[in-house]
Amino acid sequence: MSAGGHRGDNVRVYTVTLKSTGRRFDVAAGETVLEAAQRAGIALPYSCRAGVCGSCKATLLAGRCEYPRNPPLALDADERAHHAVLLCQAVPASDLLLAAREVPSVADIxxxxxxxxxxxxxxxxxxxxxxxxxxxxxxxxxxxxxxxxxxxxxxxxxxxxxxxxxxxxxxxxxxxxxxxxxxxxxxxxxxxxxxxxxxxxxxxxxGTFVAREDSERPMLFVAGGTGIAPVKAIVEHFLELGTRRAMEVYWGVRHAADLYLLPQIERWQRQARQLRFHAVLSESSAADRWRRGLVHEAVLADHPDLSGHDVYMSGPPAMIDIARHRFVAAGLPEERLYYDSFDYAPDVLAQIIASRAGIHP
Ligand SMILES: Cc1cc2nc3c(=O)[nH]c(=O)nc-3n(C[C@H](O)[C@H](O)[C@H](O)COP(=O)(O)OP(=O)(O)OC[C@H]3O[C@@H](n4cnc5c(N)ncnc54)[C@H](O)[C@@H]3O)c2cc1C
Ligand code: FES
The missing domain is CATH 2.40.30.10 (Translation factors)
Structure with missing residues (x-):
């Protein structure tokens, strides 16, 4: 692998090669891999754009990256030891060879x-x-x-x-x-x-949290609070397609009053007999007819083996972080876990991370 080149204006550029497709793109000085890929019309997965959610995780097969913006907080020591990188923050320090998933459907818009x-x-x-x-x-x-x-x-x-x-x-x-x-x-x-x-x-x-239609596997949708918003859009899309795939929607909220979409969900169930719905309340009262607990635990209680499912998940960062680790431990291949983590905006997270590290931008 070469050590990178210079453009005519003497700005250093590195080349990133994606192993699965062989596609290549240039990264300008100071640019992240994700920014450069988007500029080149290549859609790589991402959600928070701040280094905290992990949805842009890829594997570095050759080359070296740096993190001059936010540190890669979403990677644990084991993932770093296995050469995981976060594309939304990684800035190449040489040419790179990456194993990364592409999401071609979003590239065209x-x-x-x-x-x-x-x-x-x-x-x-x-x-x-x-x-x-x-x-x-x-x-x-x-x-x-x-x-x-x-x-x-x-x-x-x-x-x-x-x-x-x-x-x-x-x-x-x-x-x-x-x-x-x-x-x-x-x-x-x-x-x-x-x-x-x-x-x-x-x-x-x-974002890249979109329906994957090239699968016949049963689908689990796991939402926390307003995480039901993109889940609603994706479920309705599958219903419009007339899918026969099994669908289960788990919606975790605090109180029964937070289940603001129940009439809509009842309509989905009338439209598609194979759609099952589970509300999970973390702070329910004795009068509530819904399950009590944490939504990811309800999913795992019903599906201790997730190896045969596709999982779509969105909601608060704490829920996403624990659920993604637990679901993968229950056999779900990481490449079949699609999620958006409802983090604060990148500028706010950058300030919070910098102030925790004692840096004052
Ligand atoms: C991909 C994605 C999709 C999302 N979709 C939804 C959605 O559909 N519905 C939804 O409700 N939410 C969603 N969110 C979350 C939503 O973006 C945030 O809740 C929103 O940005 C908060 O904006 P705000 O201006 O109200 O709060 P902000 O002003 O950004 O503040 C957020 C919090 O940080 C604190 N804060 C601000 N600055 C600092 C600082 N410098 N130091 C310490 N603390 C600070 C504030 O006091 C506050 O508690 C999504 C997030 C992502 C990443
Ligand atoms: S960690 Fe990169 S998009 Fe969230």
Whole structure:
């Protein structure tokens, strides 16, 4: 493997080769592997873009990377010893040969920025607001695949990611489920200030949490809180396709009042007899008819061997982190675990990580 080259303008570039397909792309100085791949139109998996969720994990077969931005917090010592790297943070220090999964279906949709107006705002649960957004006058419709997310642009530096809870609609409606984060700037504005008719600037589509249709295996969908939003979009996509594959939806929330999508889920069950639903309440009362406990434990109690399933999972980082390790230990191949971790925005995480490390940017 060569030590990399220079472009005409004397900026050092390295070449990344993907082992599975042999595709190659150049990485400019200071660029991460993920940024360079996106620039080259190659879709590699990612979610948080901050080094904390692990969904961009790949294996370094040759070469050397550095982490000048955030440290690779999602990798444990064992994964690092086995040459795992995080593509959203890894900056090449030589040419690289990587074993990484590609997600070709998302590569074809161009990312764009547009203004949208709030067409509907509804309280779905005590701390969850439902928004319907429509393109502002003269703006094009956003294109996306069910399960992807968008960024709400607060300014040039700050953006806030939210999953799109529906598939593309003829009128361009984008549905979001926004949980109010205590002390959170944007979600507090959604809860208290944002009104019908207001405009927001968004960029999308983003992310690689999308339906994989090249499988006949049974599917498990595991959502925590508003993690049900992209799961809803993907389940509805499979229902529209008329899938006969077995589907089980596990939705973990704290209280019964947080199960804001029950009527919709009952409609899914009438439409597809093979769809089973399990609500799992972490703080249930004796009167509740739902299971009590943690959602990943309910999944494992019902499916101690996950080797024959495809698993789609989204929700709070703590749930994702424990569930991904436990599910792989229960036989689920990592390449059949698809997830979005609802971390804070990359700029906020970078500040939190830097302040924990005693660095003041
Ligand atoms: C791919 C993806 C999809 C997502 N989809 C959804 C979704 O569909 N629905 C949903 O509800 N959520 C979703 N999220 C999570 C959502 O993006 C966050 O909850 C949101 O960005 C919070 O924004 P905010 O401006 O309200 O809070 P922020 O202002 O970003 O603050 C978040 C928290 O960090 C604290 N904080 C801020 N700055 C600092 C600092 N410098 N030091 C220490 N603490 C600090 C704040 O007090 C607050 O508690 C998703 C996240 C990702 C990554
Ligand atoms: S760790 Fe890279 S996308 Fe989350």
């Amino acid at each position: 161009a990312r764009r920025r547009l203004s949208v107006r709030v067409a509907e705002k509804r309280l779905l649960a005590p701390d969850v607001t439902g928004l319907h957004l429509l393109p502002a006058v003269g703006e094009p419709r956003l294109q996306w695949l069910p399960g992807q997310y968008l960024d709400v642009l607060l300014d040039e530096q700050r953006r806030r990611p939210f999953s799109i809870a529906n598939g593309p609609q003829a009128d361009g409606t984008i549905e979001l489920h926004v949980r109010h984060v205590a002390g959170g700037g944007f979600t507090s504005r959604v809860a208290d200030g944002l009104a019908v008719g207001d405009t927001l600037r968004i960029e999308g589509p983003l």
